[in-house]
Amino acid sequence: MFSGELKAQRLSALFGKTFPFLALLCFLSGCTTLPEGPRPIGTTELKSSVVKLPATLIGNALIIEVKGSGGPYHFLIDTGSSVTLVTPEFALSHQSKEAAQADLSDIPVRASDGTTTELPPTTLDLLELGSAKFYTVPCVIYSCEPLSEQLGIKIDGILGFPLFKKTILTLDYIHPHVELRASGSLDTLPGSTVNFTPLGDRPMITASLNATSFTALIDTGSDEALSLNPTTTPPQYAYGPTEGPTVATLTGDRPEQIARLSENLRLGSYTVDQPVAELTDNLSSLGGGILKYFTLTFDPENNRMSFSKDEQSQIVLPGKKSTGLSFAKTPAYWRVVGVIPGSPADAGDIEPGDLVIKINHQSVSEWNITRYDTMLDLDQTITFTFLKGIQETDKTLKVIDLIP
Numbered sequence: 001m002f003s004g005e006l007k008a009q010r011l012s013a014l015f016g017k018t019f020p021f022l023a024l025l026c027f028l029s030g031c032t033t034l035p036e037g038p039r040p041i042g043t044t045e046l047k048s049s050v051v052k053l054p055a056t057l058i059g060n061a062l063i064i065e066v067k068g069s070g071g072p073y074h075f076l077i078d079t080g081s082s083v084t085l086v087t088p089e090f091a092l093s094h095q096s097k098e099a100a101q102a103d104l105s106d107i108p109v110r111a112s113d114g115t116t117t118e119l120p121p122t123t124l125d126l127l128e129l130g131s132a133k134f135y136t137v138p139c140v141i142y143s144c145e146p147l148s149e150q151l152g153i154k155i156d157g158i159l160g161f162p163l164f165k166k167t168i169l170t171l172d173y174i175h176p177h178v179e180l181r182a183s184g185s186l187d188t189l190p191g192s193t194v195n196f197t198p199l200g201d202r203p204m205i206t207a208s209l210n211a212t213s214f215t216a217l218i219d220t221g222s223d224e225a226l227s228l229n230p231t232t233t234p235p236q237y238a239y240g241p242t243e244g245p246t247v248a249t250l251t252g253d254r255p256e257q258i259a260r261l262s263e264n265l266r267l268g269s270y271t272v273d274q275p276v277a278e279l280t281d282n283l284s285s286l287g288g289g290i291l292k293y294f295t296l297t298f299d300p301e302n303n304r305m306s307f308s309k310d311e312q313s314q315i316v317l318p319g320k321k322s323t324g325l326s327f328a329k330t331p332a333y334w335r336v337v338g339v340i341p342g343s344p345a346d347a348g349d350i351e352p353g354d355l356v357i358k359i360n361h362q363s364v365s366e367w368n369i370t371r372y373d374t375m376l377d378l379d380q381t382i383t384f385t386f387l388k389g390i391q392e393t394d395k396t397l398k399v400i401d402l403i404p
Contacts, residue, residue, distance in 0.1 A: 191308025
């Protein structure tokens with residue numbers, strides 16, 4: 001997961017939820033103004049009965065790699081996003097001639113915190129994912145640099161859930177890969193099947209905390225385990241709430257409140273004991289922190305999905321550890337974007353905007369998400385080298401449990 005140290009990116013639409021992959025939840029209006037290509041929007045062709053795409057699990061994000069002219073390309077599939085986003089470079093080489101020549105107004109995109117920004121629309125003539133072809137794809141243009149820097153791999157786009165409405169989509173977190181099948185090719189889905197209700201072209205399911213049912217978005221673009229709106233679903237707490245890390249949204253950064261619940265979460269026939277939750281004013285959602293324990297299969301044509309897993313494996317959601325810092329990661333330095341009050345970082349007089357160039361005396365360029373999170377889990381202290389002007393200063397901070 002994206003730790004309390006590395007700023008979470010919520011992408012649910014880079015956009016559709018916090019990159020806490022980031023969180024970003026995104027909605028799109030005015031799509032009808034996009035130019036149409038020679039094939040109707042949504043036209044999908046699969047060259048085999050099962051298209052299997054290799055993927056890598058980075059943090060809580062399932063990243064697919066596809067070949068192609070100018071590739072390979074890397075995409076995040078974000079079921080919490082109602083729109084597909086691509087980088088300016090990808091759009092330049094794949095957009096339709098009509099879209100390239102059109103003078104279209106930017107369209108509003110809403111982030112997970114309810115604020116909005118505007119992004120330019122375009123249409124891709126063709127998007128190829130292995131031997132799967134998607135024609136006339138409406139999308140918006142967004143620089144994925146923050147997400148790329150956070151994950152340590154160049155991200156070329158975020159694929160929203162509507163792209164796959166003519167397929168059966170399987171996201172296998174356990175044996176990382178993605179599968180695409182034609183609609184109607186599976187009478188039954190593997191594992192525990194639940195119905196979902198589309199909300200803005202995104203899948204909403206009914207989950208429960210003990211005996212209390214609530215509606216949650218399936219949000220593969222969020223690194224959180226559970227985001228819960230306590231106003232609509234008042235929980236019982238085993239620990240907290242307490243202030244957590246700073247997360248990134250489309251329109252800015254914000255601190256989050258986190259807690260461990262005393263109730264158990266029920267998903268279909270599976271139970272997650274006392275999950276850690278981020279408390280939100282927006283939609284409740286299930287993100288990569290929980291979804292990574294499953295293989296997910298979506299059947300948009302019949303509004304159903306399934307959870308399946310190795311019955312011998314247990315779902316154990318760890319607590320959250322931190323020195324109290326949240327960072328925005330770049331190859332040259334990590335910039336402090338948040339300091340948790342009362343934390344070791346707060347006591348060390350560290351402020352947002354401070355720059356870290358080394359961790360445990362090694363350049364930050366040598367630290368990726370996985371290595372850093374492992375250190376948080378195992379070490380009791382971390383030494384950061386801060387740069388102010390030309391002056392380097394080491395500060396050793398204690399690692400604490402934000403949530404046991």
